[in-house]
Amino acid sequence: MSQRITIDPVTRIEGHLRVDVDVKDGFVSKAWSSGQMWRGVENILIGRDPRDAWAITQRICGVCTTVHAICSVRAVENALDLELPVNAQYIRNLIILAHAVHDHIVHFYHLSALDWVDVVSALKADPDKASALAESLSSWSGNSKHEFRKVKERLAGFVSTGQLGIFTNGYWGHPAMKLPPEVNLLAVAHYLQALEVQRHANKIVSILGSKTPHIQNVAVGGVSNPLAVDSQAVLTVERLMAVKGWIDKLADFVKNVYLVDVAAIGAFYADWTTYGRGIVEYLSVPDIPLDGKGTKFALPGGFLTDGDLKKYTSIKSFDDAYFRDGVSEAIKHSWYEYKGGDAVSLHPYDGETTPKYTDFQDDGKYSWLKSPTFYGKPAQVGPLSRVLAMLAEGHEPTVKYATETLDRVSSIAGATVGLEAMHSTIGRHAARAISCAVQVDELANQWDLLLGNMAKGDLKTFNRPTFPKGEQRGFGFHEAPRGMLSHWVVIEDGKIRNYQCVVPTTWNAAPRNEKDQPGAYEACLTGNPVADPEQPLEVLRTVHSFDPCLACAVHVLDKENESSVTVTAR
Amino acid sequence: MSGAPAPVESPRRAVLLGVGNILLTDEGVGVRAVERFGERYVLPEGVEILDGGTSAMEMLDELENLDLLVVVDCVRVGRPPASVVVLTGDEVPAFFRQRLSPHQVGLSDVFATMLLTGRAPQAIVVIGVQPVAIELSMSLTPEVEAVMPEVLDAIHASFEANGYTVSPRQGEAREAA
Numbered sequence A: 001m002s003q004r005i006t007i008d009p010v011t012r013i014e015g016h017l018r019v020d021v022d023v024k025d026g027f028v029s030k031a032w033s034s035g036q037m038w039r040g041v042e043n044i045l046i047g048r049d050p051r052d053a054w055a056i057t058q059r060i061c062g063v064c065t066t067v068h069a070i071c072s073v074r075a076v077e078n079a080l081d082l083e084l085p086v087n088a089q090y091i092r093n094l095i096i097l098a099h100a101v102h103d104h105i106v107h108f109y110h111l112s113a114l115d116w117v118d119v120v121s122a123l124k125a126d127p128d129k130a131s132a133l134a135e136s137l138s139s140w141s142g143n144s145k146h147e148f149r150k151v152k153e154r155l156a157g158f159v160s161t162g163q164l165g166i167f168t169n170g171y172w173g174h175p176a177m178k179l180p181p182e183v184n185l186l187a188v189a190h191y192l193q194a195l196e197v198q199r200h201a202n203k204i205v206s207i208l209g210s211k212t213p214h215i216q217n218v219a220v221g222g223v224s225n226p227l228a229v230d231s232q233a234v235l236t237v238e239r240l241m242a243v244k245g246w247i248d249k250l251a252d253f254v255k256n257v258y259l260v261d262v263a264a265i266g267a268f269y270a271d272w273t274t275y276g277r278g279i280v281e282y283l284s285v286p287d288i289p290l291d292g293k294g295t296k297f298a299l300p301g302g303f304l305t306d307g308d309l310k311k312y313t314s315i316k317s318f319d320d321a322y323f324r325d326g327v328s329e330a331i332k333h334s335w336y337e338y339k340g341g342d343a344v345s346l347h348p349y350d351g352e353t354t355p356k357y358t359d360f361q362d363d364g365k366y367s368w369l370k371s372p373t374f375y376g377k378p379a380q381v382g383p384l385s386r387v388l389a390m391l392a393e394g395h396e397p398t399v400k401y402a403t404e405t406l407d408r409v410s411s412i413a414g415a416t417v418g419l420e421a422m423h424s425t426i427g428r429h430a431a432r433a434i435s436c437a438v439q440v441d442e443l444a445n446q447w448d449l450l451l452g453n454m455a456k457g458d459l460k461t462f463n464r465p466t467f468p469k470g471e472q473r474g475f476g477f478h479e480a481p482r483g484m485l486s487h488w489v490v491i492e493d494g495k496i497r498n499y500q501c502v503v504p505t506t507w508n509a510a511p512r513n514e515k516d517q518p519g520a521y522e523a524c525l526t527g528n529p530v531a532d533p534e535q536p537l538e539v540l541r542t543v544h545s546f547d548p549c550l551a552c553a554v555h556v557l558d559k560e561n562e563s564s565v566t567v568t569a570r
Numbered sequence B: 001m002s003g004a005p006a007p008v009e010s011p012r013r014a015v016l017l018g019v020g021n022i023l024l025t026d027e028g029v030g031v032r033a034v035e036r037f038g039e040r041y042v043l044p045e046g047v048e049i050l051d052g053g054t055s056a057m058e059m060l061d062e063l064e065n066l067d068l069l070v071v072v073d074c075v076r077v078g079r080p081p082a083s084v085v086v087l088t089g090d091e092v093p094a095f096f097r098q099r100l101s102p103h104q105v106g107l108s109d110v111f112a113t114m115l116l117t118g119r120a121p122q123a124i125v126v127i128g129v130q131p132v133a134i135e136l137s138m139s140l141t142p143e144v145e146a147v148m149p150e151v152l153d154a155i156h157a158s159f160e161a162n163g164y165t166v167s168p169r170q171g172e173a174r175e176a177a
Helices: A050-057 A065-080 A086-115 A127-137 A145-160 A181-209 A237-268 A321-326 A383-392 A396-413 A425-455 A504-508 A520-525 A537-544 B025-040 B057-063 B091-097 B107-117 B142-161
Strands: A003-007 A017-024 A027-035 A287-289 A297-299 A301-304 A312-315 A327-330 A371-374 A471-480 A483-492 A495-502 A565-569 B014-019 B047-053 B068-076 B084-087 B123-129
Touching: A003 A537, A017 A520, A017 A537, A027 A520, A050 A065, A050 A483, A050 A495, A065 A086, A065 A471, A065 A483, A086 A181, A086 A237, A086 A287, A086 A425, A086 A537, A086 B057, A086 B107, A127 A145, A127 A181, A145 A181, A145 B107, A181 A237, A181 B057, A181 B107, A237 A396, A237 A425, A287 A471, A297 A425, A301 A383, A312 A321, A321 A327, A321 A471, A327 A495, A383 A396, A383 A425, A383 A483, A396 A425, A483 A504, A504 A520, A520 A537, B014 B025, B014 B057, B014 B142, B025 B047, B025 B068, B025 B123, B025 B142, B047 B057, B057 B107, B068 B142, B084 B142, B091 B123, B123 B142
Parallel strands: B014 B047, B014 B068, B068 B123
Antiparallel strands: A003 A017, A003 A565, A017 A027, A287 A297, A301 A312, A327 A371, A471 A483, A483 A495, B084 B123
């Protein structure tokens, strides 16, 4: 006899996700992932000027603002076959990378660490021992005895005011919490320090993007930042020097704190390298273009099957036909209907967004998300896909940080932990940290490239687009923090005729496809342990490891409804 | 950084924050209200308008150590559609504490973080509007549009009640106020 657990909504994520699992003998036997909001935002874009699409699409979601803006202009530029000034690529790249570093730090410390770290247990820690442990792992300046004593004091004060409940669904004291008090205190100290550090990344985005949370500087054809070596009113060398200072601080934290913490926490949760494997088809795209056309990239990407680095196909340019022709979306288990019926899967250029709501039907339709596939296969997207692709390509910085991280985990755990361990719930966290280290180095590199090009006297940032009569089709892709994002546009006589966004979480949180194959969450949850059905922490661990972001983000505050977990036995 | 509140001698800082998704009809009422308020009123020095959209931690820098935070948002409080509610004092923590929203990574987390670091605003006013519709559209419903003057008045009153002088701009502002 199995027990059904419904988590609705899943907390500490963007948007409204419902997850159902059947639990039998303490393990998940079957899972359903369901997007609970209709994301039909594409319909708003029909008939509009393609030059305005980026400003509208960046409102889809509060976490992913910049990524939709960037992806949208890339799609329109692809349709127009428009080449960009290289400065525009560098400035966009700096925004992309700063945003990614911000997103990864915040995801780990502020959104998912509470799945692994017991804040209350940190109160039992000896701060001096915690400091000694931290100093044995890293040279970070924020690991002193003084600092850890101060953090413990602050935490005790906060807990004593009874305000801890504001961190919703923190499973304090749950049997699946395994960290010693000292490691919990270390994590709380770094949580607070991460709050300070994330500001630097945000400042880079706001200086270059003219504003956060919604950037203003993107345009079809480049960026609107005027560059200058002397004028005060524009993006000057002086401002760029400030950006460099923030990049250095971010690099220090990512390499000496984030990477180390993931390895330490991972080593204590070694069993979690055996859960959450699921789908081992991994899709990512190349990003950080180094030329105006998008044919050379700093960070490679592609499609890897069977979890095997040797079974890898590289995606090579912004106009890559292998990528373009591989994507399609099914709706057999989604609350939509296609003119061609439930058995077909449609390419995004021919995509349809016609809602057809039924109830939640276990074997029928149960989600507002469509089910995307790549050459007919469901795929995982995100940092793990990105890191595996870069390893398959022999990308040196990735090889360096991945090796360093696995060696560190092995040394702390006292057992050899190899690449195989990455195909797991904890592996997705490790991959995110490795990716973040690669990205923070690339951030410094892009800064050098921009300054170098300006020094040569090239200050151009924009090529004006022209829209010919007739139809143009274009796609833009972007390796966003949560994984591969693509926008698909059909333009007719200068107006948008069709627009489809295939977002990372759609790949990962997808319901079953037209062949009834489960999506990534569903596959990864099967076999997960659940110690206490009333407190399904383990389910949240696996779901949160993907950094879910349901790009539909309705934000109505509801004073009447406090319940977030419903448990029904059957 | 000790996380102590801002020293008293520093100039008073306030933020008028509009949150919500402008692609979902009345969900965007907070953003629309603060935009219009900025068009129609002159804010004193030290007061900033922030279009937060549906973002979260990105706003932390701007929301810390404030003397006053006025939030305008779409809320479900069991009132008739298009009702305007003003929450102050003891009602505000409940607004943030209860996990009320499908938009989970939001203001609640930012507020929790500021409490933990001791940098929460000295005073908070929440001006909420009960939505009529949250379907896909970039304009407000006529019903919510009709209560907009009431929302702008409530924003104005919140600043005045906290000792800020906010005056209408010349011309068009008069009819709006």
